[in-house]
Amino acid sequence: MTGPALRAAHGQRPVDRLHRQSAFAVQHRADEMARSGREIFQLGLGEPDLPTPSYIVTAMADSARRGDTGYTQPAGDPAVRSRLARHYSERLGHPLGPNNILLVPGSNMALHFALLALAEPGDEVLIPDPGYPVYAELTRLADAVPVGYRLRAENGFQPDIADLAALLNARTRLIVLNSPHNPTGTSLPAGFGPRLAELVGSYDCHVLRDEAYRSLNFDGVDADRELSALPADRVIVAETLSKSHAMCGWRAGVVLVPDALAADFAVLMTNTNCCMPAFVQQALVPALTSTESQRVAAGYAAVHRERRDLTVRRLRAMPGLSLVAPTGSLYAFPDIRATGLSDGEFAQRLLEETGVVVMPGHIFGTGGQGYVRVAFTRSPQQLTAAFDRMHLFLQRTMEER
Ligand SMILES: Cc1ncc(COP(=O)(O)O)c(C=O)c1O
Incomplete structure (x- = not known):
């Protein structure tokens, strides 16, 4: 081994300081499933589904x-x-x-x-x-x-x-x-x-x-x-x-x-x-x-406030979850430890069994272990469809315990 390969093996390049196990592993799997025709409910990405104002x-x-x-x-x-x-x-x-x-x-x-x-x-x-x-x-x-x-x-x-x-x-x-x-x-x-x-x-x-x-x-x-x-x-x-x-x-x-x-x-x-x-x-x-801009930003915030309210109501009604209600952003971060699953297992099983994508909490640091991130960036109808599936998943998981 010479040059860059040798240095890479010893991890001396700046880029080697970055973690390669991707935060987007769940996302990649969801994309794969979507390509094979599975219905996917996207609560993973922090990207609003609204259009850029014209x-x-x-x-x-x-x-x-x-x-x-x-x-x-x-x-x-x-x-x-x-x-x-x-x-x-x-x-x-x-x-x-x-x-x-x-x-x-x-x-x-x-x-x-x-x-x-x-x-x-x-x-x-x-x-x-x-x-x-x-x-x-x-x-x-x-x-x-x-x-x-x-x-x-x-x-x-x-x-x-x-x-x-x-x-x-x-x-x-x-x-x-x-x-x-x-x-x-x-x-x-x-x-x-x-x-x-x-x-x-x-x-x-x-x-x-x-x-x-x-x-x-x-x-x-x-x-x-x-x-x-x-x-x-x-x-x-x-x-x-x-x-x-x-x-x-x-x-x-x-x-x-x-x-x-x-x-x-x-x-x-x-x-x-x-x-x-x-x-x-x-x-x-x-x-x-x-x-116009202030009006648009206020309107987009109002849309997400309603989605936040729906998300809090639905997550709090699910067995095995507890939630600190978010006061802003696009995310809720429920504690899933009562399910007995790690956050990685939870996100993976939820995706495979229901098509619902959430982010495992450990990718946000040690303090995120045992939590998952749920992005409320979809319409109330789409959120409701995803939460119905997630609720059933949690019922099954808690009964299996
Ligand atoms: C906390 C936080 N900061 C910064 C960003 C980066 O946003 P952008 O690169 O789109 O400006 C994000 C994107 O998700 C974020 O969540």
């Missing part, structure tokens, strides 16, 4: 027709960034300039760039456990160390500031917050922000706010208000239109970056993506700033 599609198409098809500045078109800076200044209540706005192809770039700009090998990053799997993976890719802060069902899956205080140390460079949260659907507890601000003040540490589900906050705290005490020069905000405007495939993300990191993030864009597609950038202005 006025956003029109803005993008008009821009492409006008000839916005070349490179832009790496951080994005200056006029778009100026307009978005005004939008976010009004929302957050502190001044932001175009320099603080970076347009990225998907909000994962915010964490990727933050790690490359802030962490040295061996530095630590506090991430929610359970949490979005990409946090741990990108942290390892940057040769930093992911340290999970536990979200416990008995605390309503809300982070406990005492846990964060116990984990913070001189090597902690970043704390990742995600509210509403994937996979549990819960939000930060009231009073969390000021206490976190106090803690962060004593360390050389930034906070990354992952706002992927911000517009899908049904009855949790408002993260903008809750986290307003954090020093703005230590906060990176990751925004995406994927969920709020049903734009997963557009790869439309916005990073709010403090002055001191703006040049680092821009040079990382130059050397990785060059820039977000120019015509997608132009569509961001109406997508984020128009009154």
Whole structure:
């Protein structure tokens, strides 16, 4: 063995730090079953089934027709960034300039760039456990160390500031917050922000706010208000239109970056993506700033709130499950341990026996073991059909015990 093969065998390449047993194993099997004609009930993927609003599609198409098809500045078109800076200044209540706005192809770039700009090998990053799997993976890719802060069902899956205080140390460079949260659907507890601000003040540490589900906050705290005490020069905000405007495939993300990191993030864009597609950038202005946009996002949130209510009612009626009701996001995260199955076995058997796809909780970290993620991203009729099958599966499983 020589070269890359030898290094791969010893796991010395950055890519070898990523887990290869795919989070999408269940999904692959579901696709296989669908191809062989089985009926599949998709409660696995976190992708809304709603269309991208037509006025956003029109803005993008008009821009492409006008000839916005070349490179832009790496951080994005200056006029778009100026307009978005005004939008976010009004929302957050502190001044932001175009320099603080970076347009990225998907909000994962915010964490990727933050790690490359802030962490040295061996530095630590506090991430929610359970949490979005990409946090741990990108942290390892940057040769930093992911340290999970536990979200416990008995605390309503809300982070406990005492846990964060116990984990913070001189090597902690970043704390990742995600509210509403994937996979549990819960939000930060009231009073969390000021206490976190106090803690962060004593360390050389930034906070990354992952706002992927911000517009899908049904009855949790408002993260903008809750986290307003954090020093703005230590906060990176990751925004995406994927969920709020049903734009997963557009790869439309916005990073709010403090002055001191703006040049680092821009040079990382130059050397990785060059820039977000120019015509997608132009569509961001109406997508984020128009009154139409607020109406659409509120409408999409109302649709998912109803789906959340249906999901909570149905899951709570199933034998063998217990559930902390989600206050936002697209997910419920029931505890399945009373069934006697592991979350992997549960997801696999549920799929094989009923065609219903859910995500096993362990892919979200140790704290997800014994849970499954149920995405309420389908119509009430489709959810009902899936829940009818899941209910019967649980009845059978509990009788077999
Ligand atoms: C918590 C969280 N953050 C970020 C993302 C990334 O979204 P995108 O890459 O589509 O912007 C997702 C996607 O599922 C997510 O669940």
